[in-house]
Amino acid sequence: MKKKLLATAIAATMAAPTAGFAQGAGPVLYGQVHVSSEYLDNDRTDDLNFSSNSSRIGVQGGFDLGQTFEGIYKMEWEVDITDATGDGGNKGRDLNPRDRFAGFKSATYGTFRLGRMDTPVKLIGRKVDLFWSTQLGQNRSLTAIRDAGGAGPGFDLRADNTFAIQTPNFGPVSLSVAYIADHNIRNETIASGKRDIQDDNSFDAWSGALVFNRNVFSATGDDNLYLAVGYEKHNVDFNNDVPANVNGLKNEESAFRAGAKLDIGNFTIAAFGQWAEDQGFINGADRNIYGGGLAYRLDRWTFKGQVYYADEIDSYNFGAGNRVDGSDSDAYLFALGIDHELSKNVQIYVQGAGIDSEENTFRPQFGGGLDRNNPTYFSLGGAGHGSIVSATPDETTWGISIGSRVKF
Numbered sequence: 420m421k422k423k424l425l426a427t428a429i430a431a432t433m434a435a436p437t438a439g440f441a442q443g444a445g446p447v448l449y450g451q452v453h454v455s456s457e458y459l460d461n462d463r464t465d466d467l468n469f470s471s472n473s474s475r476i477g478v479q480g481g482f483d484l485g486q487t488f489e490g491i492y493k494m495e496w497e498v499d500i501t502d503a504t505g506d507g508g509n510k511g512r513d514l515n516p517r518d519r520f521a522g523f524k525s526a527t528y529g530t531f532r533l534g535r536m537d538t539p540v541k542l543i544g545r546k547v548d549l550f551w552s553t554q555l556g557q558n559r560s561l562t563a564i565r566d567a568g569g570a571g572p573g574f575d576l577r578a579d580n581t582f583a584i585q586t587p588n589f590g591p592v593s594l595s596v597a598y599i600a601d602h603n604i605r606n607e608t609i610a611s612g613k614r615d616i617q618d619d620n621s622f623d624a625w626s627g628a629l630v631f632n633r634n635v636f637s638a639t640g641d642d643n644l645y646l647a648v649g650y651e652k653h654n655v656d657f658n659n660d661v662p663a664n665v666n667g668l669k670n671e672e673s674a675f676r677a678g679a680k681l682d683i684g685n686f687t688i689a690a691f692g693q694w695a696e697d698q699g700f701i702n703g704a705d706r707n708i709y710g711g712g713l714a715y716r717l718d719r720w721t722f723k724g725q726v727y728y729a730d731e732i733d734s735y736n737f738g739a740g741n742r743v744d745g746s747d748s749d750a751y752l753f754a755l756g757i758d759h760e761l762s763k764n765v766q767i768y769v770q771g772a773g774i775d776s777e778e779n780t781f782r783p784q785f786g787g788g789l790d791r792n793n794p795t796y797f798s799l800g801g802a803g804h805g806s807i808v809s810a811t812p813d814e815t816t817w818g819i820s821i822g823s824r825v826k827f
Contacts, residue, residue, distance in 0.1 A: 448827075450476035453553055454500050455822025457806055459799065462814040470805030471500035472553040472822070475517055487525045491532075494519040501805060517577065530585040539583075539595040539628035540651040540676050541575045547645075547678040547689040549712040549723045552803060555820040556754025556772035559801035560810075561708055561729045562693060574651050574674045574695065575802060578602050578624065591633030599624040604653055621656030628676075636683060645680040655700055669702040687714040691727070703735035704745075710752070719760040727752040729797070731777075750776035750797050750810065764826045773817035774799050774810040 453472040459465065477495030484490055497515040520534025537545070550556040563575040576599075583597040602624045628649035636642040652673040674695035681688045690711040698704045712725025729752075732745040756770030780796050799816050800807030810816040 446478050446480045448476070448478055450474075450498075451824055451826045452498075452500055453551075453822065453824040455555070455805075455820050457555055457818050457820035457822075459806060459808040459816075459818040461799070461808045461811045461816040463811055464808070468806035469501045470800075470822075471498070471502065472805050473517075473803040474498045474500045477517070481524065484523070487527045489524045490521075491524050491530075492521045493534075499805070520581075520583075526587055529587045530583075532581075532583045534581060535577065535579045536581050536583060536597070537577050538574075538581075538597050538599070538624075538626035538651060540626045540649040540674070541577070542595075543628055543647045543649050543676050543678040544575060544691065544693075546647065547680045547691050547711075549687065549689055549714050549725050550754055550756065550770070550772075551824075554754075554756065554768070554770060554822070555800055555804060555818055556725065556752070556756060556770055557801050557804065558691060558710060558725065558727050558752065559803065560772075560774060560799050561710075561727050561750065561752050561797055561801075563802040573698070574676065574693065576602065576604070576624070576626075576651075576653075591631050593630050593632075594627070595630070596627040597625070599626070602653060604655070622654065624651065624653045626651040641682070642684070643680075643682045645678070647678045649676045650674070651676070653700075669697045669700050672697045672700050674698075685716045687712075687716075687723075689713075689725070698732075701735055703733055705733040706730060712754075721758040721760075722756075723758070724753075724755045726754075744779070747777040747779040748796075750774055750780055752797075765823070767821075767823045769819075769821050771817065771819050772799060773815050775815045776810045776812050778813035780810065780812045 452474045454474070455470045455472060456467065457470065458467050475495055475497050477493065479491075479493040479495075481492070482490040495517040497517050499513055499515075503513050516535060518534075518536045520532040520536055522530065522532035522534075524530045544558060544562055545552040548558045550558070552559060559575055563573045578597075578599040580600040580602070581597050582600075583595065585595045586593050600620055601622050604622070604624075626649065628647050631644070631646040633644055634642060635644045650673070652671060654671050656670060672695070674693055676694075677692045679690045688711070691709065693708040694705075695707070696705045698706055706729060708727060708729045710725060710727030712723060714721055714723035729750045731747070731749045734745045752772070752774050754770060754772035756768055756772075758766055758768040760766050774797055776797055797810040798807040799810055799818055808816060808818070
């Protein structure tokens with residue numbers, strides 16, 4: 420009997436590998452295994468790496484509650500395929516938490532979720548990234564930066580303690596809003612002070628996005644236009660947790676983000692813009708990022724490329740009255756790749772990517788000047804990619820990657 424039930428469950432899972440929250444759907448097991456081999460060179464070090472790139476496993480489903488309502492749930496974990504025993508950081512912590520939530524969904528009233536999930540602003544960047552938001556050339560090599568104080572993830576945040584609402588679709592338009600009660604972005608030690616997260620909503624955040632998503636130009640529905648704008652704000656409360664000699668800090672950072680993607684015929688055209696203020700909670704540390712890409716599909720092959728530019732960060736005060744000059748702190752990301760679809764669920768690829776960064780892309784230090792002994796703002800590979808290398812200032816950091824992704 421148990422074997423029969425197991426066989427039935429597996430058959431149901433394989434029959435709908437990419438199922439969403441279909442009304443009344445029982446538990447659906449899903450996941451992906453994304454691995455790659457790459458050679459990375461930042462002019463200081465060069466080596467061959469094997470990477471597990473946001474490989475994951477999860478379960479999701481829903482229950483019909485009547486009156487147009489459905490109860491929904493999702494639990495997802497990252498699985499490290501290539502380095503499960505670990506070498507520090509998140510490595511070796513198999514089954515790292517990714518999205519997980521419970522909530523309600525209604526075609527009339529919208530979707531309500533509570534748990535851990537990507538913010539609406541983060542999702543804009545992922546939607547327009549032609550490199551899967553996990554490949555070596557992904558845009559998060561610039562957008563999910565090490566900020567001026569040494570923390571990540573910029574405005575590509577997957578947050579705990581999140582309550583999110585998505586409106587029903589008004590034609591092609593929908594609105595998503597998320598409130599994060601405690602974001603846990605800044606809990607590291609700085610100088611002799613430590614910023615501890617308190618459960619009093621002093622470290623909260625807001626994120627929202629307005630999205631237009633519609634089939635256009637084609638009666639078959641093959642062509643699609645996606646447009647989105649979003650705003651996100653992170654708050655902190657330093658109080659007495661920061662040394663008295665540290666000034667220039669601010670209790671908030673924020674960003675506007677916009678994205679567009681057009682699928683027309685065999686072409687995909689994508690564009691991205693972000694305008695961030697006081698990044699890293701440092702007063703005046705403002706930076707804009709622009710980019711875009713082009714892809715062409717030919718049968719089972721996709722040829723693609725994208726370029727992103729992070730402009731110079733504005734000059735700002737950081738430390739005991741020290742002025743940090745933001746000149747020559749800009750960087751370019753460039754990436755070219757070829758994807759090949761072996762089947763609906765299996766893809767292989769080869770690609771090259773690089774970051775060309777100027778001489779002052781080091782992070783500032785509290786004692787004044789720039790910290791030239793530690794990792795810089797940008798890293799080739801970016802968040803979610805297993806192997807990353809810090810982009811060396813005034814050099815071109817580059818890499819070549821060969822990989823595969825299997826979805827189930």
